[in-house]
Amino acid sequence: MQNGALQDIDVTVTFLEMHAAPAVSPPIPYNRQIALLKTKDIPLHFYRYLMDRVGRKWHWVNVLRLSDEELAAGLHREDRDIRVLYLDGAPAGFFDLKPHLPDEVELAYFGMMEHAHGQGIGRWFLGAAISAAWAHGPRRVTVQTCTLDHPAALPLYQKLGFTPVAQKKEVVHPLTFAERSASVMRD
Numbered sequence: 001m002q003n004g005a006l007q008d009i010d011v012t013v014t015f016l017e018m019h020a021a022p023a024v025s026p027p028i029p030y031n032r033q034i035a036l037l038k039t040k041d042i043p044l045h046f047y048r049y050l051m052d053r054v055g056r057k058w059h060w061v062n063v064l065r066l067s068d069e070e071l072a073a074g075l076h077r078e079d080r081d082i083r084v085l086y087l088d089g090a091p092a093g094f095f096d097l098k099p100h101l102p103d104e105v106e107l108a109y110f111g112m113m114e115h116a117h118g119q120g121i122g123r124w125f126l127g128a129a130i131s132a133a134w135a136h137g138p139r140r141v142t143v144q145t146c147t148l149d150h151p152a153a154l155p156l157y158q159k160l161g162f163t164p165v166a167q168k169k170e171v172v173h174p175l176t177f178a179e180r181s182a183s184v185m186r187d
Contacts, residue, residue, distance in 0.1 A: 006173075006174040006175075006176055007174075008171045008172065008173055008174075009059065009148065009171065009172045009174060010169065010170075010171055011146040011147045011148050011169070011170050011171070011172055012146060012147045012167055012168070012169055012170075013144055013145070013146045013167065013168050013169075013170050014144065014145055014146070014154060014164050014166075014167050015142065015143075015144045015164070015165050015166040015167070015168075016142065016143050016144065016145070016157050016158070016162035016163060016164050016165065017140050017141070017142050017162065017163055017165050018130070018140060018141045018142075018161050018162045018163070019139070019140050020161075021130070021131075021134040022127070022130060022160065022161045025124075025127040025128070025130070025131055026123040026124045026126075026127040026160070027124065028124050029119070029120045029121055029124055032087070032088075032119070032120075032121070033087065033088045033089065034085070034086070034087055034121065035085075035086040036083050036084070036085055036086075036125075036128055037083060037084050037086065038081065038082070038083050039082045039083065039084060041076055042075060042082055044068055044071050044072060044075070044186075045184075045186065047063075047071070047075055047082070048063070048064060048071075048183060048184050048186070049091075049184060050084065050091065050093075050094045051063050051064060051109070052064065052180065052183075052184045053091070053113050054093055054094060054109075054111040054112065054113055055109075055111060056180075057114070058111070058148050058149050058150065059148050059172050059174055059175075060109070060111075061172065061173065061174060061175045063109075064175060064179075064180065064183040064184070065175075065179075065183070068186070077100075079098075079099050079100065079136075080096070080097070080098065080099075081096075081097035081098075081099065081132060081133075081136070082094060082095070082096045082097070083095055083128075083129075083132065085112065085116070085121075085125055087115070087116050087119065087121065090115075091113065092112055092113050092115065092116035092121075093110075093111055093112030093113055093116055093125060094109065094110075094111070095107060095109060095110040095111075095125075095128075095129040095132070096108045096109040096110075097129070097132060097133050097136070099133075099136040099138065101138075103138055103139040103140065104138050104139065104140050104141070104142055105133040105134075105136045105138040105140075105141050105142070106141075106142045106143070107129055107130075107133055107141060107142065107143040110125075110126065110129050110143070111150075112125065117150075122152070122156065123156065123159075123160070126156055126157070126160055127160060130160060130161070141162075143157060143162060145157060146170070146172075148172060
């Protein structure tokens with residue numbers, strides 16, 4: 001079914017909130033070459049690459065369906081905060097903060113590439129994302145996850161201080177190989 005229509009997937013989305021910054025952040029893993037760099041005017045192709053490599057297995061498709069104009073309008077806002085994780089010199093994940101509401105920062109995307117899983121980095125990386133979110137001075141930080149995301153996502157969010165506040169059912173429309181290729185391989 002590489003090029004044909006794919007079956008829709010029913011998911012449960014869980015919305016979580018945090019109303020105070022954690023007192024302690026997880027420590028950075030030692031004996032690892034890790035860098036976390038804040039982007040400035042991230043190139044659209046690089047953002048799509050990150051979105052595809054981090055989210056392919058979890059069906060993160062919404063951003064990949066956006067036109068260049070739609071994607072640029074959201075990404076290149078002055079208040080957007082996108083940080084890329086590097087492990088041993090290569091991209092290994094990213095998080096994307098949207099401080100778009102006066103009292104809220106949304107952790108819109110957070111994830112690591114397959115080669116970074118199981119390396120003892122995830123807890124620290126999420127702590128760094130939470131710290132970056134609170135640095136914007138909100139009253140609350142929000143995130144959402146769904147039943148397609150990594151099984152450790154929801155428990156990790158809760159361990160680091162997020163509380164579930166709502167759930168809803170949604171449908172994910174997976175990308176075909178051709179659609180994914182057209183999105184990621186744009187000029």
